[in-house]
Amino acid sequence: MTVEIRFSGSGGQGILLAGEILAEALAVYDGKNVSLCTAYGGQVRGGNSRCDVLFCEEGEEIYFPEVVDADLLLLMTEESLNESIQNIKEGGIVIIDSSYIKGEVKSKGKVYSFPITLTVKEKLGSTMAANIMALGMMAGITRYVSEKALEWALTKKIPEKMKEINLKALQLGIILGQKMTQK
Secondary structure, eight states: OOOOEEEETTTSSSSSHHHHHHHHIIIIIIIOOEEEEEOOSTTTTHHHHHHHEEOOOOOOOOOOOOOOSSEEEEEEHHHHHHHHHEEEEEEEEEEEEEEOOOSSOOOSSEEEEEHHHHHHHHHSSSSTHHHHHHHHHHHHHHHOOOHHHHHHHHHHSSHHHHHHHHHHHHHHHHHHHHHHOOO
8 A cells, every 4th residue: 555645845944855855764774665756836945845755565566656645744834735735635644834834724634733843943943954853743643654764864865064953853853743643
């Protein structure tokens, strides 16, 4: 069975990087069959961007590389919410950054609303790692990917000077995600 994940937000938020880290963690470290498909607007910063990561067990096939019925949506902006919310499957998971998405979100899925960007700024002093905290929250909520795999892939993709803050953001996200599922 193929699991369909979409990360969506604004250019400059690191959406594509988060998707690449997840895809590499799943494929190389966890041994899954993975498809990665990205799309972004004409302007690099500020335009909508999205990253679809689909995975299944090794030996199974992914027949279409883009999200049709999302098992999980990670939405970082109001625009991304409006563009992608209809793609969630019944009973899927929606994680939204309430730093930018205000109000109640109506969805066929279970909605986890959390001020991701504001929290990472408060706890770590920068918004640069909000994408990685969101990735950690996704892992903590779903357990689709192992913590070790994410740490490994992150250290391969992130420049040395940014590794420490991003590893802290990943851990913070995982802990928060796990706590959200215990409520």
